[in-house]
Amino acid sequence: MNSLDWAVLIGYFGVMVAIGVWSHKRVDDVSDFFTAGGKMPWWLSGISHHMSGYSAVMFTGYAGIAYTYGVTSFVTWSLPIAVGVAIGSRLFAPRINRLRSRLHVASPLEYLKNRYDLTTQQALAWSGMLLKIVDVGAKWAAISTLLSVFTGISLNQGILITGVITAVYCTIGGLWADALTELGQFVIQLLAGVSMFVAVVLKLNDKHIGFFGAWDEPALHGHGKPLIGPYGTVFLLAFLFIKLFEYNGGMLNQAQRYMATGSAREAERGARLSAVLWLVWPVVLFFPMWVSPLLVHAAKPDGSDSYALMTEQLLPHGLLGLVVVGFFSHTMAMCSSDANAIAAVFTRDVAPVMSRRARAWGERSGLVAARVTTVLFLALSMAVATQVDSPTFKDIITVVIKWVAGLMGPIAIPMMLGLLRPFRRSGPTAALTSWGLGLLAFWLVNYPINWQVDGGVPLEYQVSVPLAVSLILYILIGYVKPEDTPARLAVIEKVNTDGDAVAVAAAAGVSEGAAPLS
Template sequence: MNGLDWTVLIGYFGVMVAIGFWSHKRVDTVSDFFTAGGKMPWWLSGISHHMSGYSAVMFTGYAGIAYTYGVTSFVTWSFPIALGIAIGSKLFAPRVNRLRSRLHVASPLEYLKNRYNLPTQQALVWSGMLLKIVDVGAKWAAIATLLSVFTGVSLNQGILITGAITAVYCTIGGLWADALTELGQFVIQLLAGLSMFIAVVAKLHDKDIGFLGAWDQPALHGHGRPLVGPYGTVFLLAFLFIKLFEYNGGMLNQAQRYMATRDAREATRSARLSAALWLVWPVVLFFPMWMSPLLVHAKKPDGSDSYALMTEQLLPHGLLGLVVVGFFSHTMAMCSSDANAIAAVFTRDVAPVLSRRAREWGRRPALVAARVTTVVFLGLSMSVATQVNTPAFKDIITVVIKWVAGLMGPIAIPMMLGLLRRFRRSGPTAALTSWAAGLLAFWLVNYPINWNVHGGVPLQYQVSVPLAVSLVLYIVVGYLRPEDTPERLAVIERINTDDDGTEALAVPVPAGAGDDVVGTGTPDRT
């Protein structure tokens, strides 16, 4: 990078911080900080939902998969996400929105105390927060890896720089700052992605290969196959289920985008926009990665540096800086939204359980606690990022695929399926059994069993077994030991009906609950 590239990068950081300060004026309550007060337009929510699902892992870990295997990077990653969000636009998005509009909660996990009980809520809350720290740590490590390629700064310096900038704007402005910066980041990503796409097509033309003729080159032999290597049919099906839960609320930050819209209908439109973007835009981003074996020779065994090397070679200064900004935009979008979600969970679901004073927080103390929690979460995730490439985690893509995807099912299944009438019989026993057995299955297939199987347990089973165990037990235990009490049925009905629905059941909410108090009283039939 030269002075022009650095100017673009520093200018981007400045705009992000400015948006944070501008958004600060729109944040008066915890509800504003965590769910934008339910005033976010559906199109902004949809773009924010889409952007908060990316990170620099796409340009490192998934670039390595594209470099090594080809189009399976799209077929087994962004396509399942698009399909999962499309299904969830009708199945989950309106129900998640009603958590705010009907139950007056500000955290995606806040309703679990009434849907199940306090121990179940706390089990899911703590395991979800710990998983998020590891997940975001991998994202910081990914962007620091790219930054080191372009600028020569160390990994730890890169983690510190990106984390500090993100902490400023998302701590000051809350979800409004996240969404507005993600809108700007989407525009930057659009320009950067198209620049790289055009540069690669032009380079292929210069080599007399052509846009379509590239697939006939020996270096891309087998790269057109949709399922290859460890990414087979079982992996695809498991990933579809995982992404169905994860990107519709299981990872918390996407749930906030649905909660931030005005009503359930707008939440559905938001999800559909995000699904369409996930289906189309990643193809533009992935095409240069699929062509990378023809243009560069990766230095790392997993090919994770291939996209960065190709960017350096093909783009002039200025555009190079824009693409680097695109890398930052992905990671900062996801990490800031995760930080906001975890702050919501801790402030609303954990602190009141640990401290009596927290249960009595007024508007101002609650907002201060939310901001402090955001900074603490970012600090912890940055600490984990420094350990991502150690033997404990192996590498970035291992963390993202094996750890996050493998652990997502046991945590998300009780939360997401608990929204649906069909699973009303599944209560605290089913939820805790599903959660605990899924975590145990993850440990068994990744460690004791993996160590004693020649060649190790295939990746597709490391990911799918915990999900399958949790899903089956949640359903079976709910059938064998139903716990559909009137109180729990009341909560489910409130989530599943609109205000004009004749089947709606009322949950009493204390006066003033719309801003900073959660309606946690015993729900009654009406």
């Protein structure tokens, strides 16, 4: 990077901070900070939902998969997300929006106390927060890895720079700042992605290979196969279920985008927009990665540095800075949205249980607590980021695929399926059992059993077994030991209908006022 590239990067950081300062004026209370007061337009919600699902891991870990295996990086990652979000646009988005509009909650997990009980809510809240700290730590490590390639600064310095900038704008501006910066980041990503796509196509033409002829080259042998290597049919099916839960609210930050719109209908429209973007846009981003073996030789065995090397070689200064900014836009969008979601869970769900003083927070003190929690979460995730290359985590892609995907099912299934009428029989026993034994299954498959199996347990089973165990137990225990009390039925009906309170109570089979709903 030269002075022109640095000017682009510093200008980007300045704009992000400026948006955070401007958004500060729109945050008057906790509802504004966590759910934009339910005033976010559907198109902004959709773009924000899409952008908050990316990070620099795409340009490191998934770039390595694309470099090694080809189009399976799209088939087993962004395609399941697109399908999952499309399904969730009808199944989950309207119901999650009603958590805010009908139950008047500001955290995606706040309703669990009435849907199940306090113990279930706390179990899911604590495990979700801990998983997010590890997940976001991997994201910081990914962007810092890229930054070190281009600038030569150390991993820890990169983590500190990106973390501090993100903390500034998302702490003062809340969800409004997240969404507006994500809109700007989407425009930057569009320019950077198209620039890289065009540069690669021109380079292929210079080599007399061409856009379509690339697939006939020996270096890309097998790159056109949709499922290859460790990414087979079982992995694809498992990821489809995982992404269905994860990207519709299981990881909390996407749930806030549904909650932030004015109505259930707008939440559904925003989700559909996000699904279309997930289906189309990653193809543009992935194409340079698929053909990267024709243009560069990765220094790392997993190919995770291939995209960065290709960017350095193909783009002129200025555009190089723009693409680096694109890397930042992905990661900062996801990490800031995660920080806001975890702050909501801690201040609304965890702190009131731990402290009597927290239960008495007013609007001002609650807003201060939300901002302090956001900073603390980012600091903890940055500390974890410095350990991503340790033997415990092994590498970035291991954290993202094995840990996050493997642990997602046990945490998300009680939260997401608890919204739906067909699972009304599943109560606290089903939720806690599926959660606890799902986590146990993750540990067994990834560690004791993995150590005993010659060659290790295949990756597809490492991520699918915990999900399957949790899903089966949640449904089965609901039928064996139904716990569909009138109060719980009333909560379910509230998030499944837009009718008035009397109609909802009647549908639940209880009289109005028979049990508290929120």
